Amino acid sequence: MSQKPCFHCNEPVLTGSNFITRIDGVDQVMCCPGCQAVSQAIVDAGLLSYYKYRTEPGSRQTALVPESLNHFSAYDLPEVQQDFVQERDGREEVTLSIDGITCAACAWLIEHKLQKLDGVDRIQVNSTTQRAFIRWQPSLVKLSEILSAIGSIGYNAAPFQLDDQEVISKRNSRRFLLRLGLAGFATMQVMMFALALYAGYFTDLETEFRDYFRWVSMIFAAPVVFYSAQPFYFSAIRAILSGKLNMDVSVSIAICGAYIASCVATIQGTGEVYFESVSMFTFFLLLGRYFEQNARQKASVSSSNLHKLVPLTASLVTEQGIEEVPAKKLQVGNIILVSPGDVVAADGKIVEGTSGINESMLTGEQLPISKAPGAEVFAGTINLEQPIRVKVTAIGQDQLVAEIIRLQELASNAKPAIALTADKLARYFSATILTIAAITYLVWRQFAPEDAFWVTLSVLVATCPCALALATPTAVTCATGLFTRLGIISRNGSVFEKLPKINTVVFDKTGTLTCGSFSFGDIQLYEGVDKARALAIASALEQGSLHPIARLFARIPTTLEVTKQHHLVGAGVEGIIEGTRYLIGSAEYLKVPSALVFPGQWVYLGTDSNLLAAFEIQDRLRDDAKETIAALKAKNIKLQIASGDTSAHLQQVASTLGIAEVNGGLKPKGKLELVESLRSNNTLVAMFGDGINDAPVLAGADLSVAMGSGSAIAKNSADLILLGDHLHRFVEAMNIAGKTNQIIRQNLAWALGYNVFILPLAVTGHVVPYIAAIGMSASSLIVVGNSLRLLRLKP
Amino acid sequence: MSIIYILIPIAMLFVLIAVGVFFWAVRTEQFDDLDRQGASILFEEETPKAPDAHVSASNNIEADKR
Numbered sequence: 042m043s044q045k046p047c048f049h050c051n052e053p054v055l056t057g058s059n060f061i062t063r064i065d066g067v068d069q070v071m072c073c074p075g076c077q078a079v080s081q082a083i084v085d086a087g088l089l090s091y092y093k094y095r096t097e098p099g100s101r102q103t104a105l106v107p108e109s110l111n112h113f114s115a116y117d118l119p120e121v122q123q124d125f126v127q128e129r130d131g132r133e134e135v136t137l138s139i140d141g142i143t144c145a146a147c148a149w150l151i152e153h154k155l156q157k158l159d160g161v162d163r164i165q166v167n168s169t170t171q172r173a174f175i176r177w178q179p180s181l182v183k184l185s186e187i188l189s190a191i192g193s194i195g196y197n198a199a200p201f202q203l204d205d206q207e208v209i210s211k212r213n214s215r216r217f218l219l220r221l222g223l224a225g226f227a228t229m230q231v232m233m234f235a236l237a238l239y240a241g242y243f244t245d246l247e248t249e250f251r252d253y254f255r256w257v258s259m260i261f262a263a264p265v266v267f268y269s270a271q272p273f274y275f276s277a278i279r280a281i282l283s284g285k286l287n288m289d290v291s292v293s294i295a296i297c298g299a300y301i302a303s304c305v306a307t308i309q310g311t312g313e314v315y316f317e318s319v320s321m322f323t324f325f326l327l328l329g330r331y332f333e334q335n336a337r338q339k340a341s342v343s344s345s346n347l348h349k350l351v352p353l354t355a356s357l358v359t360e361q362g363i364e365e366v367p368a369k370k371l372q373v374g375n376i377i378l379v380s381p382g383d384v385v386a387a388d389g390k391i392v393e394g395t396s397g398i399n400e401s402m403l404t405g406e407q408l409p410i411s412k413a414p415g416a417e418v419f420a421g422t423i424n425l426e427q428p429i430r431v432k433v434t435a436i437g438q439d440q441l442v443a444e445i446i447r448l449q450e451l452a453s454n455a456k457p458a459i460a461l462t463a464d465k466l467a468r469y470f471s472a473t474i475l476t477i478a479a480i481t482y483l484v485w486r487q488f489a490p491e492d493a494f495w496v497t498l499s500v501l502v503a504t505c506p507c508a509l510a511l512a513t514p515t516a517v518t519c520a521t522g523l524f525t526r527l528g529i530i531s532r533n534g535s536v537f538e539k540l541p542k543i544n545t546v547v548f549d550k551t552g553t554l555t556c557g558s559f560s561f562g563d564i565q566l567y568e569g570v571d572k573a574r575a576l577a578i579a580s581a582l583e584q585g586s587l588h589p590i591a592r593l594f595a596r597i598p599t600t601l602e603v604t605k606q607h608h609l610v611g612a613g614v615e616g617i618i619e620g621t622r623y624l625i626g627s628a629e630y631l632k633v634p635s636a637l638v639f640p641g642q643w644v645y646l647g648t649d650s651n652l653l654a655a656f657e658i659q660d661r662l663r664d665d666a667k668e669t670i671a672a673l674k675a676k677n678i679k680l681q682i683a684s685g686d687t688s689a690h691l692q693q694v695a696s697t698l699g700i701a702e703v704n705g706g707l708k709p710k711g712k713l714e715l716v717e718s719l720r721s722n723n724t725l726v727a728m729f730g731d732g733i734n735d736a737p738v739l740a741g742a743d744l745s746v747a748m749g750s751g752s753a754i755a756k757n758s759a760d761l762i763l764l765g766d767h768l769h770r771f772v773e774a775m776n777i778a779g780k781t782n783q784i785i786r787q788n789l790a791w792a793l794g795y796n797v798f799i800l801p802l803a804v805t806g807h808v809v810p811y812i813a814a815i816g817m818s819a820s821s822l823i824v825v826g827n828s829l830r831l832l833r834l835k836p
Numbered sequence: 837m838s839i840i841y842i843l844i845p846i847a848m849l850f851v852l853i854a855v856g857v858f859f860w861a862v863r864t865e866q867f868d869d870l871d872r873q874g875a876s877i878l879f880e881e882e883t884p885k886a887p888d889a890h891v892s893a894s895n896n897i898e899a900d901k902r
Contacts, residue, residue: 145872167869215862222858230851250837257844261851 047072049080050144075147075196113185113192116200120367121352122184125200132162134176135184138201138346139191142171151191158182158190170342173198199349207341214331214338217272221327224269228320230261235317239811248310255307258316266300270323272330288467288506291474295501296323302498313495318502318814325821329511332518333534339521340532343762349753353420355379355386358430368420375433379424382587387420387433388440394429395610397588398422402733402752403441404685407551407559407589407660411610421733425587426610445709445733449758452713452741461538463513466789467506470796474504481804496806503803503813504796508820512788515828520781523834528749528764529774536760537785539744540778545724546673547716547738550684550694552731553748554768555660559593562657565639575654577601579646582614582625590644590658594625613644622649641689662694665769670698672772679724683712685734712738729771730755746771777834784831788824795820 048062048069060077061068064084071077115121127134142148148166151173155164160181166173175187191198234254241251270293277293280286299315306312353368356378363378368386371377376392379385385398397409400422409425412418418431419441437443478500485493517534524531531537548554564572576594581601583594586608606616613626624631624647628638631645633652646654673680681702684691695703704715716738719726728735728742731751739745740758747759748766756762763770799816802808808816861867 145874148872166872168872169869218862218867219859222862223855226851226855226858230847250840253840253844257848260848 045070047076049076049146073141073147075142075150076144078150078153079146113188115352115354115365115367116184116188118352118354118365118367120370121354125350126184129176131178132176133179133184134174135200137173137175137188137191137198138349139166139171139173140197140346142166142168142196144168147196151196155187155190158187161187171346199351201345201349204341204345207338207345210334210338210341214334217327217331217334220269220272221324221331224265224320224324224327227261227265227269228317228324231258231317231320234258234261235811235814238314242809242811252307252310255303255314255316258314259304259307262300262303262316262320265320265323266296269327270296273323273326286468286471286475287464288471288510291471291501292322292326292506292510294475295498298498299502302494313499313810315498315502315810315813318810318817321814321818322502322507325507325818326510328825329507329514333514336514336518336521336534339525340530343530344532344757353384353386356383369437371433371436373433373436377431377433378428379418379431380428381424381426383424385418385420385422385424385431387431388435389418389431389433391416391418392430392432394427396427396429397425397610399425399589401551401557403445404734406686407557409588425589426608442733445736446754448709448713448737449740449754452737453758455741461513461535463509463785463789467509470506470509470793474501474506477504477800477804485806492806496804499806499808499810499813500800500803502810503799503808503816507817508792508795508824509789511821511824511828512792513785515825516781516784516788516831519784519828519831520777523777523831524761524774527770527773527777528767529770530762530764532760532762536744537778537781539725539760540775541782542725543678543727543744543775545679545681545719546727546729547681547683547719547742548700549712549728549730549732549735550682550686550691551660552751553729554666554682554694554698555662557660557731557750559589559658560661561593562641562659564657565655566653567655568651568653570653572654575646578618578623579625579644579654579656581618582606582616582623582646586614593658594644594656623647623653624649641693660690662697663766663768665767666698669768669772670700672769674699676772676775681715681719683707683715683728683738685712709734709737713741716742729768730759777831780834781831784828788827791823791827792820 048064049071060071060074062071062077062080062084063069064080069080071080122133125135139151142151145168148168151166152164155161155173155175158177160178161175162178163176164173165175173191177184177187188198234257237254238246238251238258240246273289273292273296276287277289280290296319299319302312303314303316303319306314354365355368355371357364357366357371358376358378371387377386377389381396391412391414393414395411395413398412398418399407399409400419401407402421403419412429417434418424418429421442435441478497481500482493482497485496513534517537520537521531521534551557564575566572566575576597577599578601579594580597580599581603583591584599584603585606586592586595591614601618603616603618606614608614609626609630612630613624615622615624617623625644628643628645631647631652633645633647637652637655639655639657642658644656644658645652646656670680679702680700681704682691682695682700683704685705685707687706691703691705695701704711707715712735716726716728720743725743727744727746728738729746729748730736730739731748733752733754735747736752736754736758739747739755744761745759746761746763747756749756749762749764750766761771761774795816799808802812
């Protein structure tokens, strides 16, 4: 990033945002309206010292995706609302997912703004989950007004489909936190008494007090064993029932065995007690699980947030006139009216009208396709030019989109889950420990029957699987945190293991390697017209059209007045400006002589007799596409392009970037087959995509990356999501994953090394409780500390 | 030394209270959004709305039970 980061929250400023606050006489650039408003408020309140003394900027980010076609009014239909609005004593409640919250400042701004609305009773924004809980009085304010109020300050809010996973994982997270907290409190107390007992080893502690301390420790350790450690028992029982061994089996045996034996020792006033080991054991293990659970919950929250509920409504043509109905109520045979700018609500055939339809969600092609009566249109595509009437031919599961989703599900089911190294290791480790413990017991039975049980117990306690169990989750948690700072959402823990092994990367073209929107390339001028004048005329002619190329022209400010504007679908526009008739459009439309027709995509501007200008329109490559490709090549990774596009532009992009293998004209199924054939010859394939048409192939690739501005369904089947669409972050992600693997290996090596060292001591009966406790906690803390080194990496 | 027979149970009572407070804090979602609360001191106070000023965090739990 060449640009300075946001002054307020230190996030990279996404290109094209211009939020500026004057602080201490210097114009500082901000990344979002939230930061700008807050910094302004801080300055106005004379709180400049905040910027002087703050130690840490809020650091998280989301991509601000401008929603082009927002129909908030659809959210007011009762049939639509019943999916996500709760009614309670005359008030309505909803939880919205909000895009664009980068820090606490944004949350404050949204709350501030909405509290001013009449009828909003309560608004609470959670900046971690990027959601807002709102309660309002339907008699005073409509949901659509609330949504547009949030939209007006630069955030995009929508109800979302709660992931089933999330409800479960939220409950689990809370339970884990309770268990962890309880284990923490109890461990502290037990450890205090344990210190007194250790002192008793070396000095003379009276038996009366020793027993008293033991009893107290027993009471404190009870809730840890009976409540905090429950998850381990359940997981162990599950594993045994399915005939497998996992880490939890040996953990459960150690916890229960040590506790029961210690209780017996306490009651009889003999032997050793291991209460502090049991509590600490449970505490450290829970810590690892809690990290894992938290990472999982973050992933489920972000995937729920991606599941925006965009109510699809249709204008049903009835005998009484036009009626707005939710798309799910349409029947086959209904006639619907689709105005320009509207999304087609169901698959059908055009019965009246001719228009250009944007089918980019299916094909990745940005240019509209002209469709006349009789042509098929598909649900989810956007009508751009003229109103059309469509006869519905398929609804629900029979539509093309549903078919793509089915293909995606099939692909994701066929994806083999890789067994993580740590899990494999845990299985062998458990088996080994249990075997050694059994052998120890049998051997000691022969020589010293009265000590056999205690020695076996010390084997189980001292060979602590804690460090081993903490090795992966702590490293993955730190790496996930780094990813978040970089603007990469990782949706499962296995990405860290896969990323460094990737040897083939397949890119989609439109929207992935390119920006997916048009910009001007070369401009040719004739007849002495200057560029500003030509652009002003073009802009005036193109006002009011939804065609993507027209909108590119229409963005240029113009003062010229057009009369008698006339659109010709798929060809161009004509109109009268200052008494002259101008035309803008394709070469055929302006009858441009073939000597002046350029290769590539050009739009021509002229009068009836003369050609005035020619504009080259191109879908620009992303700024960092070149360096990303170069960096991947330097890593010896094979690169390919798989696109639905068939035009010359595809070859042009490939040759600019230096990618030799290009596959064009692929449908969703074709892309999936390509990746599957690559995978069959033993390569690990990463796939980049952004559209609905990429969803199946993203689900089927070993590792899939979706662009933050991509469609929700593509993001839903991706392992990594690049917010802010910086391709180069993927290279950084690979480097971080490499480092993470290194750290995990070090952790595992350390944990195994420690166990190998302590095992002979335990087997020969040299490990007394305090050594077991010290060794256990030290090895766990070393693992955690080592993982924390990851956070020092500068992204 | 026999004083510990009184002091330790008192200490246990304190721990019990601390655990109770911790459970209450988790249940009322006070650990749900940690970045937000740290910054809240910097933002100006809004006067709470009259009709709903007494709404406590318990409502929030109900809202999440959907």
